[in-house]
Amino acid sequence: MNNTTNTATSQTLPVYKKRGQGAEIWRRFRQNKNAMVGMCIFLVLVSFALFAEFIAPYDPIEQDLLNIMQTPSRQHILGTDELGRDIFSRIVYGSRISMTVGLIAVGIAFVAGSALGVICGYYGGILDNVIMRFVDILMSIPAILLNISIVAALGTGLQNVMIAIGISNVPRFCRIIRASVMSLREQEFVEASRAAGAKDLYIVMRHIIPNCLAPLIIQATVSIGSSILQCASLSFIGLGIVPPTPEWGAMLSTGRDFLRKAPHLTTFPGLAIMAAVYAMNLMGDGLRDALDPKLKN
Amino acid sequence: MSQQEKLLEIKNLTVHYATVDGTVRAVENLNLSVDAGQTLGLVGETGAGKTTTVKTIMRILPVPPSIIKNGEILYKGEDLLKKSQKEMRSIRGEKISMIFQDPMTSLNPVLTVGDQIKEAIELHTKVNKRKAFELAGDMLETVGIKRDRANDYPHQFSGGMKQRVVIAMALACNPELLIADEPTTALDVTIQAQVLELMKRLKVQYNTSMIMITHDLGIVAEICDYVAIMYAGEVVEYGTREDVFLRAQHPYTKGLFTCIPDMYSDDNRLIPIRGLMPDPSNLPSGCKFHTRCDYKCERCEKEEPSVVEVSSGHYVKCFFALPQNVASSKVSVKMPV
Numbered sequence: 174m175n176n177t178t179n180t181a182t183s184q185t186l187p188v189y190k191k192r193g194q195g196a197e198i199w200r201r202f203r204q205n206k207n208a209m210v211g212m213c214i215f216l217v218l219v220s221f222a223l224f225a226e227f228i229a230p231y232d233p234i235e236q237d238l239l240n241i242m243q244t245p246s247r248q249h250i251l252g253t254d255e256l257g258r259d260i261f262s263r264i265v266y267g268s269r270i271s272m273t274v275g276l277i278a279v280g281i282a283f284v285a286g287s288a289l290g291v292i293c294g295y296y297g298g299i300l301d302n303v304i305m306r307f308v309d310i311l312m313s314i315p316a317i318l319l320n321i322s323i324v325a326a327l328g329t330g331l332q333n334v335m336i337a338i339g340i341s342n343v344p345r346f347c348r349i350i351r352a353s354v355m356s357l358r359e360q361e362f363v364e365a366s367r368a369a370g371a372k373d374l375y376i377v378m379r380h381i382i383p384n385c386l387a388p389l390i391i392q393a394t395v396s397i398g399s400s401i402l403q404c405a406s407l408s409f410i411g412l413g414i415v416p417p418t419p420e421w422g423a424m425l426s427t428g429r430d431f432l433r434k435a436p437h438l439t440t441f442p443g444l445a446i447m448a449a450v451y452a453m454n455l456m457g458d459g460l461r462d463a464l465d466p467k468l469k470n
Numbered sequence: 471m472s473q474q475e476k477l478l479e480i481k482n483l484t485v486h487y488a489t490v491d492g493t494v495r496a497v498e499n500l501n502l503s504v505d506a507g508q509t510l511g512l513v514g515e516t517g518a519g520k521t522t523t524v525k526t527i528m529r530i531l532p533v534p535p536s537i538i539k540n541g542e543i544l545y546k547g548e549d550l551l552k553k554s555q556k557e558m559r560s561i562r563g564e565k566i567s568m569i570f571q572d573p574m575t576s577l578n579p580v581l582t583v584g585d586q587i588k589e590a591i592e593l594h595t596k597v598n599k600r601k602a603f604e605l606a607g608d609m610l611e612t613v614g615i616k617r618d619r620a621n622d623y624p625h626q627f628s629g630g631m632k633q634r635v636v637i638a639m640a641l642a643c644n645p646e647l648l649i650a651d652e653p654t655t656a657l658d659v660t661i662q663a664q665v666l667e668l669m670k671r672l673k674v675q676y677n678t679s680m681i682m683i684t685h686d687l688g689i690v691a692e693i694c695d696y697v698a699i700m701y702a703g704e705v706v707e708y709g710t711r712e713d714v715f716l717r718a719q720h721p722y723t724k725g726l727f728t729c730i731p732d733m734y735s736d737d738n739r740l741i742p743i744r745g746l747m748p749d750p751s752n753l754p755s756g757c758k759f760h761t762r763c764d765y766k767c768e769r770c771e772k773e774e775p776s777v778v779e780v781s782s783g784h785y786v787k788c789f790f791a792l793p794q795n796v797a798s799s800k801v802s803v804k805m806p807v
Contacts, residue, residue, distance in 0.1 A: 298534075361576040362586075367530050368570075369563035369590040369639070379589070383580045 201463040208459020214452035221268040229262035233419040242435040252437045255427065260437070263419035264445050270420050271449060274335050274404040275397040281339030283393055286346025291377055293347070294354025305351070312344040320403060324412045334413050338400045349392055353385035387461050394457025398450035405446055421446050476544075477679050478504040478527070478647060483541030485519075485526050488534075492751045496522040498703040500541070504647065504696075509673065509680040511694030511711075513687065513726070517747050519703040520683045524649045527681075528568055529558050545647075564594040567645040571652040573632035577624035583610070583635045584620030590642040609638040613668060630661035634668065641672060648673075649681045654689065666692055687730060691715060699723050702748055702758040709784035719786040721763050757788070765790060 202208055221228060231249075237257030245252045251260040289308070293301040311319065323337035357363060358381065366376050405422025407413030414420040416427065421442040428438030480502040487494040497519040504510045512520045525531045527543055529550060543550040545566070550558070567590070570576035578586060587606035591597065597605070607617040613634040624632055633653060640648060650669070654662040670693055673680055682694055690697055690711065697714040699707040699722065707720040718724050725743035745762040748754055754761050760770040769789060778791040 361570050361572060362578040364530060365568070365570050365576045365636075365639070366578075366589065367562070368528050368568040370559045370561070370593050371563075371589070372559065375593070379581070380578050384578070386580075 198463045202459055205459040205462060207455045208463070211452040211455025211459065214448050215456055218268045218272060218449055218452070221265045222272045225266045225269055229259070229265040231259035231262040233258060233263045233266040234417055242431065242438070244435075244437060251441045252435070254424070254438050255431060255435075260424075260441050263424060264421065264442060266419040267421045267424065267442070267445070268449075270331065270414055270418070271401045271404065271446075273331070274338065275401045275449070275453075278335045278338035278342065278400040278404075279393055279396045281336065282342030282346050282396060283389070285339070286343045287350050287382070287389065289343070290347040290350030291354055291381065294351040295358055295373070295377060295381070297355075301351075304347075308344045308347050311341070312348075316341040316403060317406060320407055321410070321412060324407060329412055329415060331414060334404055334407055337407075338403050341403070342396050342400065345396070346389070346392060349388050350385050353388060354381055357381050357384050387465055390464065391457045391461050394453045394460065398453035401449050401453075402446060476503050477506045477546065478502075478681075479542075479544040480523070480527070481542045481544065483523070483526065483543065484539035485522050485531070486537045486539055488537055489751070494751045495753055496536075496703055496750055497526070500700075500703070500705055502698055502705065502708070504679050504681060506646075506679055507677055508695045509682055509693055511690040511697045512681060512683045512700060513685060513690055513697060514700035515685065515747050517750065518700040519750075520700055521651055522703075523700075524568070524651060524681060524683060527649065528562055528566060529553075529555075530562075560594070563590040563645070564643045565645055566647045566649065567640040567643065569633075569636055569640045569648065569650040569653045572656045573629060573636050574656065576636055577632055579624055582621050582623055583627070586624075587620070587635065587639050587642050590639060594643050606638075606642065609642050610635070612641070612672070613638045630657055630664060633657060633661075633665050637665070637669065637672070641676065641678070644676055645678060647679045647681070649683075651683045652685070653682075654684075654686070662689075669693065687715075687726060699726070702753060703750065704758070704787065705785075706759065706787045707785065709781075713781065713784040717781070717784070719780055719791045720759075720788050721765050721790075722759050725762075 202212075235258065237253065239257065240249070240253050241255055241257045243249055243253045243257075249259050249261065251264065254260055254263070289304055293304050314322075319341040320334075320337045323340060324333055327333040327336065354377075363376055363380055366380055371379075401421075404413055405420070405425065408420045408422035409426040411426065414423055416423055424442040425439050425446075428435070428442070431438050480500055483497055483500040484495075485497040487496055500519070500523060502510070502512075502523075512523065514520050522531065522536075526536075526538060527550065538551060541551070545561070550561070553561070577583065584603055584606045587609050588599075588602040591602045591605050592599070595602075603620070607620050610620055611617050615631060615634055615638075619627075624635070627635065633656070637653070640650075653669070654665055657665060666689060669680075672678070680693075682689065684690060694711055697707075697709065697711055698705045699714065699720065701722050707714060707718065707723045709717075714723060715727075718727065722743070725741075728741040729743065731740060743762055748758060748761060754771075756772050757763070757766070757770045757775050760766040763770065767789075773789075775787050775789045775791075777785050777787045778793065779785050780791050780793050
């Protein structure tokens with residue numbers, strides 16, 4: 174998409190500086206302070222996930238039964254849990270699972286939901302009716318119940334948790350993209366593309382999807398946040414990630430028994446979840462504004 | 471008008487829309503032809519079936535509501551209505567292309583204009599992306615826009631420039647037939663003149679035939695060689711520009727001309743055609759224009775008039791059409807075939 178180079182060479186009169194599309198989007202994104210804050214938090218969490226071995230001061234699983242439930246101190250900056258494990262290290266390692274679940278579950282929902290939504294919105298008719306009624310059924314079941322039943326059927330474990338959360342997020346993506354596609358397919362530029370000899374798939378990929386991107390990106394970023402939350406809630410009720418593995422929701426779950434005696438056991442993982450969700454929401458808003466060419470300058 | 475020169479020929483085309491409230495007879499028994507290198511003006515009120523006709527040529531009407539009842543659309547002797555979707559895709563954009571009415575909505579807001587112009591090139595020729603983009607830049611220059619604006623988005627252009635971009639898109643593959651659906655309706659008068667001038671120049675440069683849909687008779691006088699006046703889904707008068715402008719016979723055509731303000735007369739009021747276009751799902755019997763016609767007689771309400779060739783190549787669908795040289799011209803019952 175970067176066409177600046179080949180036009181710049183054939184040009185002798187650069188009226189104003191031309192930027193590539195990516196640079197332009199980045200420039201607009203950078204101007205949005207909230208989005209930058211969100212991105213910083215997100216980057217911190219991503220680097221936690223990538224470099225957990227180097228960042229975490231202790232092994233997240235190793236128990237130290239002499240130092241259980243210590244309040245934050247110089248040795249353990251966020252204290253230790255009921256088995257003497259360093260909470261900071263566990264949060265750092267936990268970001269790995271949260272990030273993976275967030276991205277992959279939303280990836281599943283994004284691809285499956287968009288595909289279904291495009292088929293429904295673009296072709297309509299009986300197929301649309303059948304798919305949408307099925308989506309309605311999925312939507313009528315509360316996400317947490319749906320997750321529980323899918324995980325119960327497939328068994329616990331990271332992979333099944335991601336599949337479950339992915340499926341429970343499909344309906345929202347499907348509905349959003351279907352609505353956009355239905356209004357877009359009547360647009361004159363879609364007709365013009367058809368009159369230029371384009372195939373349906375080409376029209377969808379080139380004209381329709383890019384025009385639905387704004388609501389999709391918002392939905393995706395918000396969903397990453399809520400997927401992290403859903404994964405945490407599954408782990409909290411004991412159906413997600415099994416206890417020795419450091420996971421934010423599971424940490425909350427075990428910490429709740431000691432809520433009075435040692436509130437930091439639940440506070441810090443809770444804050445981590447909150448920060449992740451908040452960061453994704455801020456970034457989503459910023460991205461939407463940056464991607465809309467009409468809001469340029 | 472010899473037989474082999476005809477680029478496009480429409481014979482007895484009937485297109486209906488099946489709606490919940492009944493069948494809408496949008497186009498009925500329509501006959502038209504376009505010669506190579508010529509421009510045909512398709513004139514009529516809103517709802518006369520002009521756009522339906524050209525979209526049928528392109529075969530881009532949505533299929534569930536629209537039904538092509540019968541007829542043939544011969545493009546270089548081949549029936550477009552019998553072609554498969556795949557064959558049609560290779561014709562659309564490359565052989566026949568279309569300019570849409572509103573440049574504000576016929577450009578995709580999220581793609582740069584360069585990307586949109588190169589779309590047809592990429593679809594129909596096997597050139598690489600870089601070359602396609604270069605060709606798109608050439609097209610922009612042809613329509614009078616600087617090449618370095620190819621990376622700009624549609625909202626950064628004015629209305630007239632957008633319509634130029636749309637023209638560049640339609641001409642990108644050098645089509646043999648260009649269909650322009652009211653290309654200047656959304657533009658102001660000075661820009662209209664520029665765009666028309668451009669289209670006239672490009673038509674000569676690329677030797678393109680054109681079907682121009684319009685309800686502006688000024689544009690017809692400016693650019694068209696042949697004129698077809700449409701009313702309620704059928705052609706009521708067809709002929710050369712001179713035939714229709716100077717020797718109009720159908721009451722509807724005459725009515726259209728009295729609706730144009732005349733600079734040299736002191737009349738304060740125009741004489742409009744009274745009444746409204748009939749509901750296409752409930753067309754009147756006999757001549758479809760009789761409900762609004764000043765000359766109607768009993769026969770008009772009962773019988774449908776046949777088409778009369780009043781002089782060579784000038785056809786009128788009216789009982790009162792008089793062959794201009796009764797002794798020499800024969801009365802035919804068919805439109806140009």
